Amino acid sequence: MNTRPPAEFAALIDNLRDFIDTEVILREDLRHAHDSEAVERTAAELYAIARSRGLGAPRARQEDGGLALSWTECCAYLEQAGRSFLGPQALRCAPPTQPDVFALDRLGSPAQRARYLEPLMRGERKSCFAMTEPAPGVGSDPRMLRxxxxxxxxxxVIDGHKWFISGAMRADFAIVVARTESGPSWFLVDVDTPGFERVRNIPTMEPFDMGGHAEIRITGCRVGADALVGEEGQGAAHSQLRLEGARLFHCMRYIGLASRAMDIAQAYALERESQGVPLADHQMVQAMVADAHIQLYAARQITLDVAHRLDAGTSIRHHSSMAKVFVSEAVYQVADSAVQICGALGVSEDVPVSMILRMLRPFRIYDGASEVHRAAIARRALRHRMSA
Ligand SMILES: Cc1cc2nc3c(=O)[nH]c(=O)nc-3n(C[C@H](O)[C@H](O)[C@H](O)COP(=O)(O)OP(=O)(O)OC[C@H]3O[C@@H](n4cnc5c(N)ncnc54)[C@H](O)[C@@H]3O)c2cc1C
Known part of the structure; x- marks a missing residue:
């Protein structure tokens, strides 16, 4: 399904790898953790450099400054971009923008495309996706939407309470999921609409959270008929559509981040000595390195398989669940081993390993907690008597 000849694609990936190594990682200032404004300024500077090198958003159309890559091609592209905290932001493929663009491109009316989607793709406006609510509202169980x-x-008129809404502190508009008479529906709401209030940013363990995770109160918020996205009552299907691509993109970029953590750990193991030999000569360290390579190899293959299926237009519901569980746990384990190999330095902020670990941990919760995916996988397997 590749859209580019292999040699041309290999050159693109080499170009991206060089961009990440020589421009992006060099500008990664770990003191900018939790400082969205500083990160955004650096990302804007980097985007200009990326464009001058023929790089850009992987899935966006070429006429919109993108590369129009297939999902399969995105695996290698996102892995490289994901090696830096700043990479996806610098290439305009960080969440929530990337999945919001994907969904609005499929679902938006011509007027919604002009007002929301096109400025979003040009980087002139920012979005967020507001589904999750504090108890007793929706979390893991979509039926609990209030x-x-x-x-x-x-x-x-929309009323509700949302939280952990990524990017919301710096967003211009939100896709709000709300219950209507015929079921959950999607609405586009400008953040300056009266009744839409960002109460606070909720600090999390993620050092580079790109626009915070906001708590939002929505009180008597009036929007026009044209705020409804797609068909009324189809919000669950819309969310599924948005999530499947979003999960896969997370898998791709987090493989890059985990692989970078292990690269740092391997370099440390070769330099640092214990009992008169480099750490790299100790078998228990070697086992951690070997397991990391096995886990990342398997994570790449499972992600690639789901990407192939998405390119082929087949349903990925079951497979993307399996990929999400496997990859989220594998990359976290790899980063945890990297911390262990680096010893005290690994838990410090002198090197990015501990921050990588903190970036990867929440992925086992958002886009469906591992337990929820496991339950769904088992339910399907048992109900349809699927052979393992
Ligand atoms: C960093 C981060 C960013 C996020 N960004 C967004 C965003 O942009 N927009 C948005 O709408 N939401 C966002 N979320 C929220 C995310 O979607 C929810 O955290 C997720 O859906 C789980 O809901 P919950 O946190 O309420 O967990 P709960 O539903 O309270 O579940 C807690 C735990 O209980 C267990 N559990 C739950 N249900 C089951 C079950 N059926 N079977 C077995 N075990 C179960 C799991 O271990 C789960 O982790 C974000 C969350 C995080 C951490």
Whole structure:
């Protein structure tokens, strides 16, 4: 399904690897952790350099400054981009923008495309996706959605409470998931609409959270009829569509981040000595290195397989769940081993390994916790008597 000849694609990946090594990682300032503004300024500077090198957003159309890569090609591209905290941001393929673009491109009306999607793709506006709610609202169980939207006049009035909404502190608009008479629905809401209030940023363990994770109160928030995205009552299907691609992109870029952590650990193991020999000569260290290579190899293959399926247009529901569980746990284990090999330095912020570990941990919770995916995988396997 590749859209580029292999030699041309290999040159693109070499170009990207060089860009990440010589421009992006050099500008990674670990003191900018939790400073979205500083990260954004650096990312904007890097995007200009990326464009001058023929690099850009992997999935966006060429006429929009993108590379129009297949999902399969994205695996190698995102892995390279993901080696740096700043890479996906610098290439305009960081969440929530990337999955929001993907979903709005499929679902947006011509007016919504002009007002939201196109400025989003040009980097002129920022989005966020607001689904999760504090108890007793929706978390792992989508049926617990409480935010509501009721018809009034020729528009809608939305009421609800959301939290952990990534990017919301710096977003211009939100895709709000709300319950309507016919089921969950999606609405586009500008953040300056009266009744839409970002209460606070919720600090998390993620050092580079790109626009925070906001708590949002929505009180009597009036939007027009044209705020409804796609068909009323189809919000669950829309969310599924958005999530499948989002999960895969996370897998790809986090393989890059985990692989970088292990590269740092391997370099440390070759330099640092214990009992008169380099750490690299100790078999228990070697076992951690070997397991990391096995885990990353398997993580790449499973991700690539799901990407092939997505390119082929087949359903990836079951396979993307398996990939999400496997990759989120594998990359975390690799980063944890990297911390262990680096000893005290590994838990410090002198090197990025501990920050990588902190970036990877939440992935076992968002986009479906491992337990929820395992339950769904087992349910399908047992109900349809699937052979393992
Ligand atoms: C860093 C980060 C960014 C996020 N960004 C966004 C965002 O941009 N937009 C958004 O809408 N949401 C976002 N979320 C929220 C995320 O989608 C939710 O955390 C996730 O859906 C789980 O919901 P919950 O946290 O309420 O967990 P809960 O539903 O409270 O579950 C807690 C734990 O219970 C267990 N559990 C739950 N259900 C089951 C089950 N059926 N079977 C077995 N075990 C179960 C799991 O171990 C789970 O981790 C983000 C979360 C994080 C951490």
């Amino acid at each position: 935010t509501s939207a009721r018809r009034e006049g020729d528009g809608w």
